[in-house]
Structure formats: C-alpha cells, structure tokens
Amino acid sequence: MTDAQIWTVILLLGAGTYLIRFSFLGLIGNRPMPEIVLRFLRYTPVAVLPGMVAPLVLWPAATNGDPDPARLMAALVTVLVGLWRKNVLLAILAGGVTLAIGLFATGQV
Amino acid sequence: MPPATVKSAYLAGIRDGAPFIFMVVPFALLFGVVATEAGLTIGQVMGFTVLVIAGASQFAALQMIVEQAGIILILLAALAVNLRMAMYSASLVPYLGAAPLWQRAFAAYFLFDQPYIVSIAKFEIAQMTVRERMAYYFGTATPITPFWISMSYVGALLGASFPPEYALDFALPIAFIAMVAPMMRTLAHVMAAFTSVIVSLALVSLPSGFGLLIAAVCAMVAGVIVEIWQEKRA
Numbered sequence: 001m002t003d004a005q006i007w008t009v010i011l012l013l014g015a016g017t018y019l020i021r022f023s024f025l026g027l028i029g030n031r032p033m034p035e036i037v038l039r040f041l042r043y044t045p046v047a048v049l050p051g052m053v054a055p056l057v058l059w060p061a062a063t064n065g066d067p068d069p070a071r072l073m074a075a076l077v078t079v080l081v082g083l084w085r086k087n088v089l090l091a092i093l094a095g096g097v098t099l100a101i102g103l104f105a106t107g108q109v
Numbered sequence: 110m111p112p113a114t115v116k117s118a119y120l121a122g123i124r125d126g127a128p129f130i131f132m133v134v135p136f137a138l139l140f141g142v143v144a145t146e147a148g149l150t151i152g153q154v155m156g157f158t159v160l161v162i163a164g165a166s167q168f169a170a171l172q173m174i175v176e177q178a179g180i181i182l183i184l185l186a187a188l189a190v191n192l193r194m195a196m197y198s199a200s201l202v203p204y205l206g207a208a209p210l211w212q213r214a215f216a217a218y219f220l221f222d223q224p225y226i227v228s229i230a231k232f233e234i235a236q237m238t239v240r241e242r243m244a245y246y247f248g249t250a251t252p253i254t255p256f257w258i259s260m261s262y263v264g265a266l267l268g269a270s271f272p273p274e275y276a277l278d279f280a281l282p283i284a285f286i287a288m289v290a291p292m293m294r295t296l297a298h299v300m301a302a303f304t305s306v307i308v309s310l311a312l313v314s315l316p317s318g319f320g321l322l323i324a325a326v327c328a329m330v331a332g333v334i335v336e337i338w339q340e341k342r343a
Contacts, residue, residue, distance in 0.1 A: 001174055006153050009183050013170060014160030016188045022217035024199035030207035033199075039336070040329045041200040042233075043301045045226055047328030048193045049289045050302040051309030051321050052165075053282045058310065062278045071279055078283050082290025089128045091287035099279055 070102025118241035122248020125231065129223045130256050132284035136164050137257045139278070141264020143168070147175050151265045158261040162254075163221055164281075166190040169318070189318030193325060197225045204232040205246065207239045216243065219250035226288045296339065301332030 033041075057075040059065040078095030085091065103109045137158070144154045149171075157167045170187040178186075197220055205216060227249040232242055293299050305328035312320030 001177060003150070003153070005180060006149065006174060007156065009170060009174065009180055009187075010153060010156040010160055012180075012184055013166065013187050014156075014162075016184065017161050017163050017166065017191045017194070018217060020188065020191050021194050021198055021220040022214060023195050024202050025205060025213050025217055025220070026198075026210070028199075028202050028206060029210070029213070033202060036333075037199075038203060039333050041196070041203075043298070043329045043332035044196045044200040044325075045229055046289060046292050046298045046302045047305050047325040047332065048196060048321070049222075049226070049285045049305075051305035051324035051328065052193070053285045053289075054306040054309050055313050056278075056282045057286075059313075060278060071282075074279065074283060075286055078286040079290050082287050083293060086291040088287045088291060091290055092128065092131065092284055095283040095287060096280075099283065 068106075068108075070099060070106050070108060073102050074099035114238075115240050115244045118237065119244040119248040119251075121231075122228070122245035123251050124248075125227050125245075126224065126249035127252045129227070129253050129284065132280050133223065133253050133257050134260050135280040137260035138264040138267075140164060140167055140171075141261040142267055143264075144171055144261075145265045145268035147171055149174075149265075151262070154261060154265040155258070158258050161187075162218070162257065163191050163194070164257075166318075186316055186318065189316065189322070192318060192322055194220055194225075196325060197229075200229060201225070201232075204229075204242050205239065208243045212243055216246060219247070219254065222285070223253050224249040226285075230288070230292065295336070297332045297335040300335045301328040304328040304331040 053075075057071060058067055060068055060071050062068075063071075074095045077098040078091050081094040082088070082091035100109075140158070141154055144157065144167075145151070149157075157170070161167055161170075166187040169190050170183050173183040173186060198217070201216075201220075205213065208216070224246060228242070228246045231237075231245060237245065289302065293302065305324050308324035308327045309320055312323055314320075315323075
C-alpha cells in the first residue's frame with residue numbers, strides 16, 4: 001500500500017470515527033429522549049464491554065487463538081475481585097498479579 | 110454554579126481516570142511497535158494515534174493494511190469496530206446534552222472507552238450539574254490522552270527492537286473486566302452482560318465489530334426485559 005493510500009485511510013477513519021462519536025451527543029443536545037430509549041441506553045456499558053472482552057479472553061491473539069490457562073485465570077480473578085470489592089483498581093491489580101503468576105507457572109515468561 | 114465545584118469535579122475526573130494510564134501505556138506501546146513493524150512511518154503512526162484515537166480500530170485497520178485489503182473494506186471494518194461509540198454518544202446525552210455545542214464537539218473527540226466508562230459509572234450514581242459533569246469528563250481524559258499519544262510515539266521509535274510482548278495484549282481485557290464487574294448492580298445488568306458474552310462469542314466469525322454490535326443490542330434488550338419483569342413482580 002502506498003503512503004498516500006495509508007494517509008487516505010488515516011484521514012477518512014479519523015473523520016468517520018469523530019462523526020460516530022459526535023452523532024447523538026452533538027445532534028440531539030438537550031432535546032428530551034423518549035423514556036424507553038433511555039432505558040435501553042442505561043445498559044450500554046454492560047452490553048458492550050463484556051462482549052468486546054469475551055473473545056479476547058477465550059481466544060487470545062497472542063497465543064494464536066488457543067485458550068490460555070494463565071489468561072483465563074487472570075480474567076476470572078478480575079471478575080471475582082471486581083464483583084466482590086466493587087473496586088476497579090483492586091480488580092486490575094489482582095488480575096495483573098494472577099496473570100504474571102500464571103505466565104510464569106506455564107513457562108511463558 | 111461556583112467555579113470551585115467545577116474545578117473539584119475536574120480534579121475528581123483526573124483522579125478517577127489516572128489508574129487507566131496503566132492500561133493505556135502497554136496498549137499504546139504495542140500499537141507503535143506493531144505499526145512500525147508493519148512498515149508505517151512515524152508520521153503515519155502518530156496520524157492514527159492523534160486523528161483516530163481509537164486503539165481497537167487502529168489495530169483492525171493496521172491488520173488489513175498489512176493484508177493489502179482495499180481502502181473501502183478497511184474503512185468499513187475499522188468504523189464497524191467504532192460503532193459502539195455511537196451508543197456511548199447516545200447514552201451520554203441525558204448527562205451532557207445540555208452543555209454548549211462547542212463543549213460537546215470537543216467532548217466527542219475524547220469519547221473513547223476509558224473516559225466514557227469512568228464518566229458513565231460516576232454519572233449514574235452522583236448528583237452533578239451539567240458543568241460539573243463536563244468538567245469531570247474532561248478530567249478523566251486528561252491523564253490518559255497524553256500517555257496514549259506519547260507511548261505510541263515511543264513504541265514507534267522502539268519498533269522491532271522491542272522485546273517479545275509479555276502478554277501486553279491482556280492489559281486491555283483485564284482493565285475492561287475490572288471496570289464492568291462493579292457495575293453489576295441488578296439482575297438486569299448481570300443478564301445484559303451475560304447475553305453480551307454469549308451472543309458475541311456465537312457471532313465471533315462475523316467481520317470484526319459486527320458481532321459485537323448485534324451482541325450489544327441483544328444485551329440491552331435482555332437488560333430491559335429483566336428490568337420490566339422485575340418491576341411487575343415488585
């Protein structure tokens with residue numbers, strides 16, 4: 001791919017991504033949205049992020065898509081600590097430590 | 110609205126956004142390294158990082174550039190990865206919609222996963238004015254954005270000399286899981302998350318981004334159905 005083509009991708013992707021982000025926030029502003037729509041939107045974070053993460057946990061690209069016990073354990077510990085303590089940073093720490101131990105134990109580091 | 114509380118909302122945003130530096134640094138480094146190895150110039154790496162500023166879609170675009178896919182296909186795939194941000198944009202309207210247009214236009218630039226998720230978690234539980242919310246939102250982006258940009262640059266400089274990745278890829282899943290787990294406040298939230306996982310895994314063979322969109326819509330519907338069902342029982 002030529003430099004000009006790569007820059008075309010960068011500029012159009014940048015513009016398109018910005019428009020996606022601006023969309024509702026920019027155009028609707030403070031006009032009221034119907035209650036039913038708001039109801040659906042309240043679930044946005046819990047509807048998007050688990051689905052985004054699940055394939056990365058089960059089939060990590062770094063292991064060519066093979067399930068990896070170290071990563072599975074790390075994800076599980078992060079979920080449990082997050083549910084139990086309701087503390088983001090603590091959950092990240094617990095998951096990170098579990099991952100480090102798991103990678104060491106399975107000889108990946 | 111006294112300026113003092115707006116300032117303290119901004120500072121609170123910085124404080125709550127700061128931990129995500131640990132998630133952004135490895136991800137940004139990785140993008141810089143991988144993009145340079147794929148043959149992009151430092152200018153192009155920085156173009157992606159500053160103009161697109163959406164990691165997952167940048168990796169998707171990069172992968173397809175390497176595979177010599179057509180420009181239209183690359184754009185469609187990478188934009189599909191970012192379509193979730195339209196949902197983010199809509200879900201912020203009740204909280205930030207009353208702010209001036211120039212502020213919303215500026216806010217849209219920073220609407221990537223971390224500022225969104227940190228802010229929405231706060232807005233859902235805190236009583237704040239629109240000005241305080243906007244200040245908080247920009248606060249969450251303040252510590253993260255400079256690291257995203259500078260670490261991509263460092264990654265691009267290091268390029269192929271970077272040691273084999275020590276599971277840097279997994280910083281992102283861990284951080285996102287840690288952010289979502291505390292949001293499981295009701296059965297409806299749990300069912301939405303569960304639905305999202307199942308549908309996304311089932312549709313993983315679709316082009317990247319599309320499966321997630323369908324999963325997200327199904328999950329929202331599941332959440333609302335459970336919510337209505339619980340209201341009827343109560």
